[in-house]
Amino acid sequence: MTEPNVPGGPNGENAAQEEGITRRAVTRTAAWTVPVALAVAAAPLAAASPTGGTIVFDYPEYIVGPGMTYGSITGKVIPNVGTSLPATVTLTYPPGWTGPSTASVDPATGTFSLNGVVAPSSVGSGTLTATSSGFTPGTTTLTVAMNPVPAATDGIVWGENLGTTLYRTGSVIQTYAVTPDNLNGAGTLGATSIIAMAGGYRDHNSYLIRSDNTLWSHGAGSNACAPGTTSTTAGIFGFGGASALLPGERFVDTVAFTGGGYVLTTHGRIFSWGFNTATGSLGDGTNGPDTNVPKVVLISGPDVFIKAISAGYTGGIALDTKGRVWTWGINDQSDLGTGLSGNQSVMKPVILQDGTPLSGVSQIRGRFKGGLALRNGMVYSWGYGAGGMNANGSNSNQNYAAPVLTGPGTPLTGIAQLPKFYHEAYHSAALGSNNTVYTWGYGSYYVHSPASQANRQYAAPYAGTIPSGTIKEMAVSYYGVHVLLTDGSVWNWGYGAYGQGADGTTTVYQRNPVRALSGPGSPIVAGGFFPNSHGGVFAHK
Numbered sequence: 001m002t003e004p005n006v007p008g009g010p011n012g013e014n015a016a017q018e019e020g021i022t023r024r025a026v027t028r029t030a031a032w033t034v035p036v037a038l039a040v041a042a043a044p045l046a047a048a049s050p051t052g053g054t055i056v057f058d059y060p061e062y063i064v065g066p067g068m069t070y071g072s073i074t075g076k077v078i079p080n081v082g083t084s085l086p087a088t089v090t091l092t093y094p095p096g097w098t099g100p101s102t103a104s105v106d107p108a109t110g111t112f113s114l115n116g117v118v119a120p121s122s123v124g125s126g127t128l129t130a131t132s133s134g135f136t137p138g139t140t141t142l143t144v145a146m147n148p149v150p151a152a153t154d155g156i157v158w159g160e161n162l163g164t165t166l167y168r169t170g171s172v173i174q175t176y177a178v179t180p181d182n183l184n185g186a187g188t189l190g191a192t193s194i195i196a197m198a199g200g201y202r203d204h205n206s207y208l209i210r211s212d213n214t215l216w217s218h219g220a221g222s223n224a225c226a227p228g229t230t231s232t233t234a235g236i237f238g239f240g241g242a243s244a245l246l247p248g249e250r251f252v253d254t255v256a257f258t259g260g261g262y263v264l265t266t267h268g269r270i271f272s273w274g275f276n277t278a279t280g281s282l283g284d285g286t287n288g289p290d291t292n293v294p295k296v297v298l299i300s301g302p303d304v305f306i307k308a309i310s311a312g313y314t315g316g317i318a319l320d321t322k323g324r325v326w327t328w329g330i331n332d333q334s335d336l337g338t339g340l341s342g343n344q345s346v347m348k349p350v351i352l353q354d355g356t357p358l359s360g361v362s363q364i365r366g367r368f369k370g371g372l373a374l375r376n377g378m379v380y381s382w383g384y385g386a387g388g389m390n391a392n393g394s395n396s397n398q399n400y401a402a403p404v405l406t407g408p409g410t411p412l413t414g415i416a417q418l419p420k421f422y423h424e425a426y427h428s429a430a431l432g433s434n435n436t437v438y439t440w441g442y443g444s445y446y447v448h449s450p451a452s453q454a455n456r457q458y459a460a461p462y463a464g465t466i467p468s469g470t471i472k473e474m475a476v477s478y479y480g481v482h483v484l485l486t487d488g489s490v491w492n493w494g495y496g497a498y499g500q501g502a503d504g505t506t507t508v509y510q511r512n513p514v515r516a517l518s519g520p521g522s523p524i525v526a527g528g529f530f531p532n533s534h535g536g537v538f539a540h541k
Helices: 034-047
Strands: 053-057 061-064 073-079 088-092 102-104 111-114 124-131 138-144 155-159 174-178 194-199 206-210 215-218 251-257 260-265 270-274 291-296 306-311 315-320 325-329 344-349 363-367 370-375 378-383 398-403 405-407 415-417 427-432 437-441 456-461 471-476 480-485 490-495 509-515 517-519 528-530 536-540
Touching: 053 124, 053 138, 073 138, 088 111, 102 111, 194 528, 194 536, 206 251, 206 260, 251 306, 251 315, 260 306, 270 315, 315 344, 315 363, 325 370, 427 471, 437 480, 471 528, 480 528
Parallel strands: 061 138, 174 517, 194 251, 306 363, 405 456
Antiparallel strands: 053 073, 073 111, 088 102, 088 124, 124 138, 155 174, 155 536, 194 206, 206 215, 251 260, 260 270, 270 291, 306 315, 315 325, 325 344, 363 370, 370 378, 378 398, 415 427, 427 437, 437 456, 471 480, 480 490, 490 509, 528 536
């Protein structure tokens, strides 16, 4: 199928168009005696026949989920000059790990590899040692990690509901917040059954993880949806064959891109589905075809364990336990921040301007054709730059991660949290540790100021007045900004024609924050946000 069209920018702005031995110096003298001369002559012979050497592993750590089998663990024997390579190395495992007792050494290169190392079911780490007589042993760390499963909750939804993407029957605008309790399809929702939700593009699809460890799709039944999904019936994704879940493996989060989605598991694995023609969006090393059968995203190395996921326009973003950021998918507007050109079908590291990988990151978020990362209180941006989306003082793209600025050469600092982002948001926001909301990018729908729709090329505090109280969480939708205070109240501002304010009105522009209601005069009380659909909002109780 053809690639999905990039939607027009807010208020008619045009979106991107898919783009050997050290020689000893000896001074001769006539004073040499025969014993000295013999000793000097004998030295090279002694150096030519030492013994031993060292054993090293290629990675200092190999990491997998509980009960998983490690991929190939590799290393090398480095002999001293004149020493023969051993035929094998002997392997000693930490308690709970199992694997082959020896590994053959390549007689030409000294390399060795071992397969079939199985991790225990408990989280932890231990030392794997490779030994051979006369050689210094080599060690590496074997680690078992696991992502936690969020507690199940009831959901609260409001806003645009085309194709019933809000998990409410029918396409009626939800002007009040309502509980998504009547999604069609047997047993798809029940009390405290929602682990995570994510909105796809417009009426195409939304995704939901249930507490029974099933993944569902709802919406108009577009190409990215699960088999059987229609505007009136939910579809359930099937996981089998090469994409079967492992014993004890559970879903922990789901995110959407334009044309598909991703789901993360306890075992650090990512599954993908949807649009893939020429884009590499599935991250499985292919560039097609499109599919609604989940595929396994290829992990970039044996020391990578994914703990968080997000998505841009048509691609994925992942954060590993070492704070490194990985991206894949469409890349015609520097979307991936990898310094590479062209679409990428396997994950690559996001880099800084000097070419070194971005690391030490605590949060990631996808936005329209780019992404954001939080590191040590600073926000880093990459990708498409129109409208000031990179907050670098210009409309330029960035094929690397660079700090968001508040002015020329002045980074935005003191940031505590990035909001949950809808993957096609043209504006960005961040929450400061001092409770200040900063915004930048396109200014459509009065997202930056009640008085203006001007774009912001630098980050600046929101110009309106947010109700008093400490902000607990934020979310950014296609049309607006949403904040949750510690008292459980939710406030929304921006475009409101689809009921995004959940205040009982369809006011076109809600220039100032309005409070979400469950009915006339009845404010909702929420516990947090799920990522938003195109014009809808997901919160949880």
